[in-house]
Amino acid sequence: MSMLDQVDRRIIAATQTGLPLVEKPYAAVARSVGVEEEEAIARMQRLLTSGAIRRIGVIPNHYALGFTANGMSVWDVEDEVVDHAGPRIGALDFVTHCYERPRHLPFWRYNLFAMVHGRSRTEVLDKVARIADLLGPSCRAHDVLFSTRILKKTGLRIAA
Amino acid sequence: MTRNCNPTEQAIINGLQGGFPLTREPFREAGAELGLSEGEVIDTLGDMLDAGRISRFGPLWNAERLGGAVCLCAMAVPPRRIDAVADIVNAHPEIAHNYERTHDLNMWFVISTEKPEQIAEVIDRIEAETGLKVYPMPKTREFFVGFRVDI
Numbered sequence: 344m345s346m347l348d349q350v351d352r353r354i355i356a357a358t359q360t361g362l363p364l365v366e367k368p369y370a371a372v373a374r375s376v377g378v379e380e381e382e383a384i385a386r387m388q389r390l391l392t393s394g395a396i397r398r399i400g401v402i403p404n405h406y407a408l409g410f411t412a413n414g415m416s417v418w419d420v421e422d423e424v425v426d427h428a429g430p431r432i433g434a435l436d437f438v439t440h441c442y443e444r445p446r447h448l449p450f451w452r453y454n455l456f457a458m459v460h461g462r463s464r465t466e467v468l469d470k471v472a473r474i475a476d477l478l479g480p481s482c483r484a485h486d487v488l489f490s491t492r493i494l495k496k497t498g499l500r501i502a503a
Numbered sequence: 504m505t506r507n508c509n510p511t512e513q514a515i516i517n518g519l520q521g522g523f524p525l526t527r528e529p530f531r532e533a534g535a536e537l538g539l540s541e542g543e544v545i546d547t548l549g550d551m552l553d554a555g556r557i558s559r560f561g562p563l564w565n566a567e568r569l570g571g572a573v574c575l576c577a578m579a580v581p582p583r584r585i586d587a588v589a590d591i592v593n594a595h596p597e598i599a600h601n602y603e604r605t606h607d608l609n610m611w612f613v614i615s616t617e618k619p620e621q622i623a624e625v626i627d628r629i630e631a632e633t634g635l636k637v638y639p640m641p642k643t644r645e646f647f648v649g650f651r652v653d654i
Binding site for chain 1: 507519520522523525528530531541545549551552557558559560562563564565568575577592593598601602610612638639641643644645647
């Protein structure tokens with residue numbers, strides 16, 4: 344994004360793998376990018392307000408916390424219904440990601456995706472049933488794709 | 504996953520998935536909210552990182568807002584080729600993660616690039632290398648992204 348300058352990019356690079364676990368973490372970040380603590384905090388506040396930072400906190404490892412079942416629920420709903428249903432599904436506390444995506448007809452008919460984590464497949468399916476109830480007859484078909492193996496997991500690539 | 508979380512870990516995971524203060528002594532302030540000392544918060548986060556219970560602590564950057572691009576893609580891989588195809592796909596550094604799933608479209612991976620135009624280039628290379636079609640599933644709208652695990 345054009346609003347980022349070199350200092351912002353250095354802050355991104357310095358915090359991409361996490362904040363230093365010290366009493367004054369932003370002072371440590373500021374030192375490593377060559378600015379004052381106040382400036383590092385102000386810049387991160389601006390990046391948080393603009394949405395460049397989604398949130399600051401714990402990124403849990405759901406597998407290690409016992410959430411071993413991971414179901415990608417996919418829904419074929421009328422495009423007009425997505426406007427209304429998307430935010431309602433996204434607001435369910437067990438849905439961790441919710442997106443509208445393009446269909447690939449005839450092979451792939453689903454246009455709404457909601458990721459559901461649980462401690463077992465049964466728990467995931469119970470939660471998926473609640474989404475089905477919420478969508479009602481506006482849903483023409485749905486499926487749940489469970490993950491059977493993590494083939495790769497690393498971070499996103501951000502230009503620094 | 505050898506043991507359950509202790510109450511301190513649970514308080515931090517449930518209470519600190521967002522909203523970590525942007526202040527000079529954020530661990531002290533976050534701890535006060537959770538009824539924990541600054542040292543307990545710092546030490547417990549370090550322990551949970553070491554144990555792999557949390558994968559990171561800090562800002563979650565939105566790659567797209569930073570000029571980068573992210574695209575979910577799916578492939579229908581013949582089951583006996585799945586390991587070989589996974590090796591080919593995963594060899595691209597732009598693949599952020601890749602899951603095997605229960606469907607004819609059985610391989611789902613996320614391409615993350617520094618520039619939007621690089622997504623199509625990576626897809627072209629993977630199709631050429633595997634001889635399989637890649638179905639791009641870019642998000643057209645986002646309704647929620649978070650984690651909200653409650654333990």
